[in-house]
Amino acid sequence: MSGVWEQRWHPFRREWVVIAAHRDRRPWIGETVRHGGPALPAYDPRCTFCPGNRRSSGVRNPDYAGVFAFDNDHPCVGPDAPAELQPAPGSYRNRRADGLARVVCYHPRHDLRLASLDVAAVDALLACWQQQYRELGARPAVRHVLVFENNGEVVGVSNPHPHCQIYATNFVFKTIENEVAHCDEHLAAHGRTLWDDCVRTELDDGRRLLDVEADALAFVPYFARYAYETFVGPRRSVASIAALDDVERLALARVLRATLQRFDRLFDMPFPYVMALHQAPTDGRDHAAFGFHVELHPPLRRPGLLKYLAGPEIGGGSFLSDTCPEDKAAELRAAAPPA
Numbered sequence: 001m002s003g004v005w006e007q008r009w010h011p012f013r014r015e016w017v018v019i020a021a022h023r024d025r026r027p028w029i030g031e032t033v034r035h036g037g038p039a040l041p042a043y044d045p046r047c048t049f050c051p052g053n054r055r056s057s058g059v060r061n062p063d064y065a066g067v068f069a070f071d072n073d074h075p076c077v078g079p080d081a082p083a084e085l086q087p088a089p090g091s092y093r094n095r096r097a098d099g100l101a102r103v104v105c106y107h108p109r110h111d112l113r114l115a116s117l118d119v120a121a122v123d124a125l126l127a128c129w130q131q132q133y134r135e136l137g138a139r140p141a142v143r144h145v146l147v148f149e150n151n152g153e154v155v156g157v158s159n160p161h162p163h164c165q166i167y168a169t170n171f172v173f174k175t176i177e178n179e180v181a182h183c184d185e186h187l188a189a190h191g192r193t194l195w196d197d198c199v200r201t202e203l204d205d206g207r208r209l210l211d212v213e214a215d216a217l218a219f220v221p222y223f224a225r226y227a228y229e230t231f232v233g234p235r236r237s238v239a240s241i242a243a244l245d246d247v248e249r250l251a252l253a254r255v256l257r258a259t260l261q262r263f264d265r266l267f268d269m270p271f272p273y274v275m276a277l278h279q280a281p282t283d284g285r286d287h288a289a290f291g292f293h294v295e296l297h298p299p300l301r302r303p304g305l306l307k308y309l310a311g312p313e314i315g316g317g318s319f320l321s322d323t324c325p326e327d328k329a330a331e332l333r334a335a336a337p338p339a
């Protein structure tokens with residue numbers, strides 16, 4: 001499939017992605033990213049997330065085992081946001097930065113990654129995400145619960161301790177707002193959810209599949225914007241992770257872990273990524289059309305080489321990919337984790 005040069009429709013975002021894989025081997029004299037870094041200690045006395053350490057708020061972490069969730073000491077939205085605002089000028093609007101921001105540590109060990117946790121620990125994290133979605137989503141002011149992990153220095157992570165963040169907000173993040181509208185329209189037009197159609201198409205085609213189980217799967221989508229972009233989700237179309245039963249959640253834990261292990265084995269380095277759970281808003285509306293899934297956006301397109309967001313992406317708002325999703329899925333399939 002090398003050299004594919006075409007446009008592919010992204011049905012969740014409703015935009016064209018330009019696949020220009022014939023450009024991937026063009027000479028590169030720009031910036032490169034170095035491999036990995038020094039090995040981390042199991043415990044770092046300076047880390048604000050390690051058990052027993054004092055956080056910047058002055059609160060001391062408990063001697064936790066397993067998953068540990070707490071309110072973010074540096075929240076972007078929260079109950080302490082100023083209620084008294086400067087009036088917005090002219091025709092502009094502003095409002096209080098209401099909401100709640102949390103951090104979830106995956107494990108007490110400072111040196112682990114999500115990929116290096118065992119399946120039971122990943123499943124415990126997924127159970128925490130279910131609980132957080134239910135608890136935060138039940139708050140009247142919270143319309144959306146965004147769970148995400150920034151992983152790696154190249155995506156600006158300030159602390160390597162394995163953790164994710166949760167933003168429970170009084171608005172729905174734009175990507176999800178758009179996806180909700182597109183999922184609603186797809187179900188109304190076709191009588192099937194967009195997630196069901198996407199899963200069926202990927203299973204039938206097969207060229208971009210990574211791991212497939214009876215209750216969960218991972219694939220590089222046909223319309224991937226990033227080189228190793230991967231969707232991980234349940235086989236069943238559900239609105240949020242909270243709707244998964246224990247069997248489905250465990251299957252998702254296995255497939256998510258296997259995907260992250262493929263990333264790390266691909267270039268033999270801790271592979272950076274941005275991971276986001278795409279979940280239905282908690283705004284009280286019916287979201288039966290929405291298909292919960294996890295999106296992984298790795299910023300590297302080759303070892304040491306970042307995918308830069310530039311003119312087409314930042315300036316124009318649409319993606320240009322220099323790689324072919326079928327090729328990248330084959331590479332990830334070959335980087336199989338140990339059985």
Ligand SMILES: [Zn+2]
Nearest residue numbers: 047050110161
């Ligand atoms: Zn730590």
